[in-house]
Amino acid sequence: MATTAQPVPPPFTAHDYRGRMERVVADAVAVGLDGGVLVTPGPDLVWLTGYQPTAITERLTLLLLSPNREPTLLAPRLERPDVEAAAGAAALTIYDWTDGSDPYAAAGEFLDPVGRYGISDSAWAMHLLGLQALLPATRYRAMTQCLPMLRAVKDDAELARLAAAGAAADSTFLEVVKLRFAGRPETEVAADLAGLLREFGHEQVDFTVVGSGPNGANPHHEAGERVIQVGDSVVLDFGGLMNGYGSDTTRTVSVGEPSAELVRVHGIVREAQQAAFEAVRPGLPCQEIDRVARAVITAAGYGDQFIHRTGHGIGVTTHEPPYIVEGEQQLLLPGMCFSIEPGIYLSGRFGVRIEDIVTVTTEGGLRLNTTDHGLAVVS
Template identity: 40%
Template sequence: MKVNVADRLAALRTRMQETGIDLVALGPGAHVHWVAGFHPHPDERPCLLLIGPQREAFLMPSLNAEGARVDTDIAFYPWSDDTGPTAALAAALDAVGASDAGVVSLDETMRADFALLLLGALPKARHGFAGETVGALRMKKSEAEYRELKMNARLDDVAMQTAYAAIRPGISERDIAATVRAQFAADGARPMFTIIGSGPNGAFPHHSVSDRVLQRGDAVVIDIGGSRGDFPSDMTRMAVVGEAPEGYAEVHAVVEAAVRAALAAARPGVRAKTVDAAARTVITDAGYGAYFVHRTGHGLGLEIHEPPYITSTSETVLEAGMVFSIEPGIYLPGRFGIRLEDIVFLREDGPEILSDLPRDVRVCG
């Protein structure tokens, strides 16, 4: 998706003024992609996008400069392996008006040696993290970003139905995952992750895949995502092989009620912890509180996991335009797990679910 760099920089500088930040420093990754529309090559050579009150510049390894120039017209301050980055960094800081920056907003995902190099050049500066600057802006998606997220959700729906079609006694988790990845690829999307947790493996929330062969009576957790363009999808649905295991229907109903409670609580102006509490209360009241072992949700955007995080302690106030998952789960060791996950785009009147696929359990095989 084409990024309007001038608009992104203007929004970021407004945020810098509001938060008293003199310099934003970003390493190769999602924050730079949001601002500049591309990912600089990530390696051990220091590369930083420096954004001052009025000007911006890249500290750029000479080795990567020619390749990066096709993606941006932001000024480069190149350095080579034989000279090192120190002088180029000092020149770049001077160019963006940040040689004496008092408060720096650091990319929390950049390499530690990049951060130490920068802070060494600004010994008097205090620092915070870019979650308060770029991250705060990334949490609210535009309508263009919504359209790409919606498109990827539709691709995820198709891939999920491919998984349903593959499930039968005798097939392995690994083979189902391969079928899902092939479907994403056929639709021009990059497979981002596949969790296929059958039977007792479903009780491990972040089980990936294994060679376990599905058996009649297994419950199967299917958590998959792919990306065509900049934004990924993420969705979890449940299937059973032939018939559900004992006690499954009751637990599925509790998780579905928790999803509905969280959706009802998610409104602009509500704190994220209130949404988590809505889901958690349903599960706890049903007697399964000890088996809901993770947060209710996470933000989704350029990264699969990003703010806002829907946790029991998050004070983040939800706003229209935020995108996040609702994904409560119950995990019964040695038996099965159930997680139901939808990504929502928060509108002024509440959450819009991006998937069109029902959360009902699918009987397969």
């Protein structure tokens, strides 16, 4: 199989990272975080600075973004050269600490002893407890709770990366359906998906769900040794990171000619997915997209078999805010990207799911996955 190399986008610049940091500080002030935000290794730190430790260890690494001082990053001294090489380092005041010294005391040199902070969801509990022990008057809120839209609205460069990742996932699907399914274990098809994602440019594969027959009724089924049979439906859900940004798409295929019931259920899910997509527009609460998809499935008599939210955000991770679920009143904004993935799951029999990544535009929604939603027949 010949693949076409995807052009590598230009890297983000120090200017890009500084703009993100400034936006986060403004958002923190707006929600009453007078101390600012504390960012530990994980997706937030990568997005804000371009710095990702080679391994997330027990050593404290902490970025402070505060209205009261310039961006400040504390890191272990042995990792300082890597920090200084990061694209966003020009915007940072860098502190370091050495093994054998107290990293929390080092952090206390630039933290407000009575400040209110947002802190990364990925922060280690021992680090948060260490900061609280040093500065007992400080207060902390989880980042998803206080700044849920931190990374939700993408700029043009981010959207281009997401579009390229989506196109690579689409190419993966178009190739995998050419392969034989019947008589092979799910794990072999999952390996095909992973290999194709990498051939089309992904540097990281996060998941390859292959749910055949009754296994398709488990939305997060791990591919196993079940041998796929003629007459099965197979849920294929796969994605990962390409140029640092995520892909995630699902299609359901039939091994041989589908039964009338599978055709009917697939048609309902397809209608629900399309209706939810058509509802996307700026200013609409996230929960309304979930309600639209759910209404179609419920009206068809399968409401109890739609057992998960309609979607999740995507960016530098494959799951992030916003979440397309009942109770989420965050308004859709241009530049947000999320999945629309309704499904019906008939326990012990089969499942159907269709998923695209969608971005909000000023006029509505734009799909980043464009492969046919029809029920593909594979051999």
